[in-house]
C-alpha cells in the first residue's frame with residue numbers, strides 16, 4: 001500500500017466515526033474532567049478521577065484512553081509505579097471557567113438543535129429556494145428560533161460571549177490603535193454585551209452602546225458604563241463615533257450586508273467616523289495557512305445555520321464595502337483565524 005493509500009485508509013474511517021471525537025470531548029465537559037484535574041493540581045490517577053466524578057472507572061478509562069490518544073489529555077508517571085492524567089493546552093480550553101474556555105461554544109455546536117441541520121446540507125446545495133438546513137430541521141430560521149426559545153438563545157449568547165472574550169483579547173493585543181480617538185462606540189449585534197464590556201474596561205474613555213435585538217438585550221447583564229439598546233440593525237443603528245461589527249456580516253448575503261453597512265454609515269460622523277469589522281478573510285489562493293481550515297469550516301457552518309450567510313475573501317469584502325458607499329478600508333491580522341477590517345466613509 002502506498003503512503004497516500006495508507007493515509008486514506010485512516011482518513012476514511014475518521015469520516016465514518018468522526019463525530020466520536022466531538023462526542024467524547026462533550027462527555028468530558030459534561031463530567032467536568034478538566035475542572036477536576038485542574039483542581040487536583042497534579043497528575044490524577046484513574047481511581048481518584050473516577051471517585052471524584054462518581055463515574056464507572058472502566059468506562060471512564062475508555063473515554064480517557066481515547067482522549068489521551070488525541071492528545072486532549074495526557075498521562076504522566078506518578079512516582080515509579082502508577083500513572084495519572086493531566087491537562088494539555090487543548091484540555092485547558094475545556095475548563096469551564098478557564099480564561100480561554102471554549103466550553104460554551106462546544107456545548108452550542110454539539111446541541112441537537114445545531115446538529116440536526118447538517119443532515120440537510122445536500123438538500124441546501126440542490127435547492128434554489130431560501131430555506132436553510134437550520135429551518136428545514138427546526139421549522140424556523142435561526143433568528144426566529146432563538147427568539148422563540150430562550151434556552152437556545154442563552155446557549156447561543158453564552159457561546160458568542162466565550163468566543164468574544166478570546167477575540168477581544170487578541171484585538172487588544174494585536175491592534176489596539178483601531179480604537180484611537182474613538183469616544184463613543186456602538187457594538188451592533190453585540191449579543192449579551194461581553195465584547196463591549198471588555199473594550200470599555202480596556203479603554204475607559206469610550207462610551208459604549210451594546211445594540212442587539214430586543215429579546216437579546218432585555219436579558220443581557222448590566223455592565224457599568226454601557227447602555228443596552230434594543231432594535232433592528234436593518235432599520236437603524238444608534239449614533240456613535242464608530243460601529244463595531246463582530247461576526248455579523250457573515251450571517252447575511254451581500255445585499256443584506258450592504259443594507260446593514262449603509263445603516264452603519266448613517267450612524268457615524270462623515271469626517272472622523274469608522275466601522276470596525278471583525279470577521280474571517282478567506283484566502284484567494286491556498287497559502288498553506290493552517291487556520292484557513294477553520295475559516296472554511298466556519299463557511300460550512302454559515303451555509304448550514306443561516307439563510308444566506310457566508311465567509312468572504314478580500315475581493316468579496318471589497319465589493320460589499322464599496323457598494324455600501326465606503327471609500328477605503330484596511331485589514332489587520334490578529335492572532336487566530338479572524339481579521340480586523342477598518343472601514344472609512
Ligand SMILES: C[S@@+](CC[C@H](N)C(=O)[O-])C[C@H]1O[C@@H](n2cnc3c(N)ncnc32)[C@H](O)[C@@H]1O
Pocket residue numbers: 143160161163164188189190191192195211212213216231232233234245246247248251
Ligand atoms: C453571530 S452573533 C455575534 C454576536 C457578537 N457580535 C459576537 O461576536 O460575540 C450575531 C448577533 O446579531 C444579532 N442580530 C441578528 N439580527 C439582528 C438585527 N436585525 N438587529 C440587531 N441585531 C441582530 C443576534 O442577536 C446576535 O447577537
